Amino acid sequence: MACVRLGTDEFLPLAPAQVTARGLPGLPVVTVPHPIGGIPAPAAAAKAESIVESVLRALTSRPAAGNAAVTAHGAGMTVGDVDAPDALDRFQDWLMERGWGDGLPAIPPTRDRVAAMLAGPRRKREDVVAVLVPRLGRATVEAVAANAVMAGALREHLPVILAAIEAVADPSFNLQAVQTTTHPCSPLVIVNGPIARRLGINAAGNVFGQGSRANAVIGRALRLTLQNVGGARPGKEDRATHGHPGKYAYCVAENEAASPWESLSVERGFSTGDSTVTVCGSEGPHNINDHGSTTAEGIVITVAGTAGIAGSNNLYLGGEPLIVLGPEHAATVAHSGWSKDDFKRALWDGARVPLARLAPENIDRFPALDPEGFKTRPAGALAPIARDWRDIMVIVAGGAGKHSVFVPTFGATRSVTRRIAD
């Protein structure tokens, strides 16, 4: 079947990557001036006139050859070498010119450094950990190690990074969408188990902030791998309208020692001796300040009041919004005799968005995207922040203080937990 793809000019940079990854680099793309959404329907329809001749031509004439481009960057499992400038300051410019950096200084991934990263009885360097979209890049152990070196990671960090790569490639994570969406999301890596303590992954004060090497380099290595091997370059295939600071590095450990409940990994069937990573397609963290509440009932009112927002993807795409309870809030909730599930149920009941807070256009649109959740709901009824109370994720992390954070997700993504092979 002859096919033509329509888009807007703003999104044109995404098209070559998508058609190349599908093995069809010559597939014609025809664009109209951006945007087509957020404008009256007649204005969108009026844009058809300017492209109909191009579409007709593209449907009825032989496309330009483009298939040769597919193998341009190698087809095997072994990663090649590239010539780079010797001087470290020049190397940074060189890296950015190629679109391989993130703006921060990077360590050159020389053969020696990559070999040191791979030393010991580990997986073979040519093993494919995952194939990463949109580029269909082969995340071999060696390719991941090269990005890990660039990120400043050490050999002991690599097992966590490899497990995170495996996790984001699980189909339920929907990496294609997370990598290319306009929504500000990026994989949040949550580490559980003994490895978090051994590597010094911060779970306590300033857990989302700066100052911990392990958090920084694990998160950054994942990001660089997704950008370089996965081919999601900012402003090109990565179409984020804003992005968020976690797109440099977004890795925390759960504060298991300060949690009154079972950890996330135990909730998911692992033992306390297992080390795991969980990845979520997450927005940045938003603070929940509650210095007053002394009971679970009080804390949940504040958390629900923060999480029940109209502009969240989770409202109509589902998914698993995350609440990161500070240890003091968690202790207050547990002191009232509540389990983690009790808290999730109460939060799901309380965190509702009145339909009056949604624009009429969205009330028309959401039922088509979430028929189960919206179609049967009477006008004026409240929308929950997740499709089921079990979809709300709760972990305990952070240090002293009366704060928790709310982390919405992309919505059309599920968190994935993987054991770390250590």
Add this chain to the structure above:
Amino acid sequence: MRIVDPVGTSAASAMTLADRPHSLEGVTIALLDNSKPNAGVLLERVGALLAARGGALAVKAWSKPGSSVGAAHAVLEEIAATARVALTASAD
């Protein structure tokens, strides 16, 4: 210095594009809406103009459940069985 290529290799493979018809005379045009606002509006208008100018037999529309997920396999099969040419869409 020599560094290890941080991009690595690609698993993408090359396929051949389908032959194009010489004209749209008598063919059925498929539209695949990605469910973004106004995508269907633009596609339908392009389809109608194509039918009027190219002499197409019919224009039929399908949609994806959302922009962040692929079309169902059954939908793709139905489109392939029904239409000779197809228009898809992405972007906002």
